[in-house]
Amino acid sequence: MSSTSRRSFLRHAAAFSTLGAAGPLGLTLATMGQASAQSTGGGYQALVCVFLNGGNDSYNTVLATDTDSWGHYLAHRDPSSRDPSDGSTSIALMRPGTPANATAAAGTPARLGGVLPIAHSGRAVHAGRQFALHPALVRTQQLYGANRLAVMANVGPLVRPTTKNAYYQDGFPKPEKLFSHNDQQSTWMSFSPEGASEGWGGRIGDLLMSRNGSGSNADVVKRSFTCITPGNTSTWLSGRAVRQYPVGLASIPGLGANQRMLGSTDLHAAVKSVMSSSTSNNLFTQAHQQVVARGIQATDLMSGALPSNAQAPWGTPGQSVWTDPLLSYTNMAGALVTNRLALQFQMVARIINANRQGNFGIQRQVFMVNLGGFDHHGGQNQEHNDRLRQLDHGLAYFDQVLRSMPGGDMSSQVTTFTASDFGRSFTSNGDGTDHGWGAHHLIMGGAVQGGEVYGTFPQYSTANGNGVFSSPDQIHNGILLPTTSVDQYAYTLGKWMGVSNTDLASILPNLHNFDSSAHDVGFMG
Numbered sequence: 392m393s394s395t396s397r398r399s400f401l402r403h404a405a406a407f408s409t410l411g412a413a414g415p416l417g418l419t420l421a422t423m424g425q426a427s428a429q430s431t432g433g434g435y436q437a438l439v440c441v442f443l444n445g446g447n448d449s450y451n452t453v454l455a456t457d458t459d460s461w462g463h464y465l466a467h468r469d470p471s472s473r474d475p476s477d478g479s480t481s482i483a484l485m486r487p488g489t490p491a492n493a494t495a496a497a498g499t500p501a502r503l504g505g506v507l508p509i510a511h512s513g514r515a516v517h518a519g520r521q522f523a524l525h526p527a528l529v530r531t532q533q534l535y536g537a538n539r540l541a542v543m544a545n546v547g548p549l550v551r552p553t554t555k556n557a558y559y560q561d562g563f564p565k566p567e568k569l570f571s572h573n574d575q576q577s578t579w580m581s582f583s584p585e586g587a588s589e590g591w592g593g594r595i596g597d598l599l600m601s602r603n604g605s606g607s608n609a610d611v612v613k614r615s616f617t618c619i620t621p622g623n624t625s626t627w628l629s630g631r632a633v634r635q636y637p638v639g640l641a642s643i644p645g646l647g648a649n650q651r652m653l654g655s656t657d658l659h660a661a662v663k664s665v666m667s668s669s670t671s672n673n674l675f676t677q678a679h680q681q682v683v684a685r686g687i688q689a690t691d692l693m694s695g696a697l698p699s700n701a702q703a704p705w706g707t708p709g710q711s712v713w714t715d716p717l718l719s720y721t722n723m724a725g726a727l728v729t730n731r732l733a734l735q736f737q738m739v740a741r742i743i744n745a746n747r748q749g750n751f752g753i754q755r756q757v758f759m760v761n762l763g764g765f766d767h768h769g770g771q772n773q774e775h776n777d778r779l780r781q782l783d784h785g786l787a788y789f790d791q792v793l794r795s796m797p798g799g800d801m802s803s804q805v806t807t808f809t810a811s812d813f814g815r816s817f818t819s820n821g822d823g824t825d826h827g828w829g830a831h832h833l834i835m836g837g838a839v840q841g842g843e844v845y846g847t848f849p850q851y852s853t854a855n856g857n858g859v860f861s862s863p864d865q866i867h868n869g870i871l872l873p874t875t876s877v878d879q880y881a882y883t884l885g886k887w888m889g890v891s892n893t894d895l896a897s898i899l900p901n902l903h904n905f906d907s908s909a910h911d912v913g914f915m916g
Contacts, residue, residue, distance in 0.1 A: 435746070435804050436888055437756040439739060439789075440592060440627060441732070443782070443811040445765030446572065448775055449830040449871075450817055452528070453542050454506055455848060456487055456521045463851035467818045467869055479821040482771050487523050498723040498773035507532040509542070511844045522844055527779040530787035531833065538841035539790060539802070540833060541914045544848040545864065546880050547813065547829040547873030548578045551904035555863050555872055570826040572766070575812045579877055580627035582900050591881050592757045593618055593630030594898040598890050599755035600633055612688045613751045621738035622761035635759075636689070638742070640734045641712045643694040696750035697741050704795035705740045712737070720784035723777050732785035735760035740792045743805065747798055755888060765811060771823040782809075786835055794837075803837030806887060806915070808880075817869020818854070829864075829871030832880070838887065838916045845914045846875040878902040879912050887915040 454464065465472040468483035484500050491504030506523035509532060522542070524532050534540035550564040557563045567584045568574035574584035581587035596618040603617055604610030618628040618635045628635035638644070700706045700715075707715045718734055719727040739758045746753050762785070764778050786807065793802040814830030829849070835841075849864035849871050858867065866872055878899040885895045895910075896902055902910060 435743075435754050435756075435801075437743065437758060437805045438592070438595070438884055438888060439736075439758045439760065439805060439807040441782070441785075441807060441809045442576075442622075442625070442627070442759060442761050443765050443778075443809055444576070444623075444761055444763040445767075446575075446812040446815055446826060447765045447778075447809075447830060448767060448771065448815040448824050449832075450815065450824070451482070451484055451771075451775060452525050452779065453544070453831040453844075454484065454523050454525075455851060456506065456508070456523045457519060460520070460851045461486065463853045466853045470819065479819060480772065482819050482823065484525065487521075491526075497725075498776045500772060502723075503527065503776065509535050509844075510842065512842075516847050517844060520848060522848065525776075525779050527776050528783045531783050534787065534790060534835060535842055539837065539839065540786070540835040541839050541841045542844045543808075543832045543834060543875065543880060543912065543914060544844055544846040545829045545871050545873055546832055546846065546875040546877060547871070548575070548582070549873050549876040549878070550901050553872060555866060558866060558872060569828060570813065572812050572826075577626055579810050579812065580625060582877070587626050588629060589631060590625065590627035590629055591885075591898055592627040592759065593633055593635065595630075595885050595888060595890055596628070596633040596755075596757050597630035598894045598898070599888060602754040602889075604752055610752075612692060613753060615689045616693065616742070616746070616751055616753055616756065618757045618759075619739075619742060620759045620761075621735045622759060625759055625761075628757065628759050636693075638693070638738060640731065640738060641700055643690055643697065692750070693742075693745075696745040696748070698744055700737060700741065704797075705737045705744075705792045717788065720780050722780060723773060730781050730784050730788075732760060732762045732781050733788045736785055736789040736792070740789065740796070743793075743801060744796060747796070747801070767815070767823045768820060768825065769823045786833070790835060800837070806834065806836040806838060806884065808832060808834045808884060814871050817851070817860075817865060817871075825868060827868075827870040828866075829873035834914050840914055840916055843914070845912050849874070875912060876901060876905060879905060879910055882910045883912045883915055886911060 465483050469481040470479040471481060481500065485503065485505045487505045487508045489505035492501040495501035503526040506526055507528060508521065508523045511517055511522060524535070531540060535542070548566040550566060553563070553565065558565065566578050577583060577585045577587050580590040580592070582591070600614055600617050603614045615636050617633050618630065619638060620628055620635055621638050621640055624635055624637050700712050701708050701710055705717070706712070707717050712718055712734055713729055716727065718729055718737060720730040720733070722728045739760065743756070745751065746756070762778065762781060764774065767774050789807060790802060793805055794800045809832045811830060814827035815824035816827050850862040852860045852862035852865055854860050854869065860866070860869055864872055864874065878901045881899055882895050882902060
């Protein structure tokens, strides 16, 4: 085997290190391939995707509250507004300014009080409209008012700009397997249904990995920290060369440097040595053990570089992550509960700080965190309220940590954005909502042009006797027909990260179907 072929083999061998039980050992480092060259410089930047698993009900997350919109909203979410004898539960939130009723049942709209108004610049497309956030998003409203957070209205997977008439035409190109959880999660992440192997987060990592050091062995190990998740692994973080590096909520699992096996550090060191060395002349065996060795090096490097979780600003000295009040949110019963989303954000902040201290020398990173429990076919008032409380606390916690990082404010270098399977239906199913398509999302960070609603906020309407909605933005069940594509959403984020227009076009398959003047949606500075 030639040296060139052997190097090629090693690159591909590394890719297989993500399979099976290798992940917890930190073997997901397959960042040995050459990344596409991007311009250097620009300092550190990171993207953090917050995936809301299950399909967030954006109709109750960001609302239109002008008189016309509110009437249509009540008609489909408060059954008593159209039929007092309807036994369905109202999932309609209360008008802005409605006082909270402390005697109402926990989690009910009356107990929460009115939705939280947010201002906007009065762009022509939103003339005469007023908007608000769910009552649980108190700190999110504050971030929006401080111009640190923006709303991206009605975004979703699209093959090309799609009108309502076009949607109903046979043969018009639409995303495959709409309204399916697994397929639409995958489509959001990779532009293909379930089974895709590469996501646009990972492909951004591929294209920017050249900024994360040279091709030396030490830098190969460090490059494995380009795409990281302290939550669930996903297609979104997988590239062609880069592989996602999974870490724990509070620590780095695997054969780290400061661990013991059966109580013995000597036995632990011996096992590491056996796993990472070989006397075999077989190239496949040698290649496998080089991958193992680099995986152990990555684990040791990450474990040794991470600051304590009980350290300000991301933690409280003397507290474990399970008792730290900084990592706890107030649930709808009024109890302080550990917020696993905040735990994931804490790990991201600790990794960013370790890099800032010169341990990794990385200029571009992509992270993914997860918050589950958004598939609210029933019990929506209580469950959606609790999930949004977690999101609200998590976003505010992460923003505060980034602004208080040792060495100075990092918030302008980190952009956090939400994504989800899909939005949900306008119509209530009795106690919840069903699967939808378009949805509103949040973008947070110091580089975000906040305090604005971007895109085109949908027009609401009331279905006629045949269930047909007159709004050009609503199809059956009042489901939103997206007016901004995931390609455009991703383009705006990727451009801020420093990916070239040409390379963005290569990883966003439908971008060429949209007018080039509308590729950048405008929410990034």
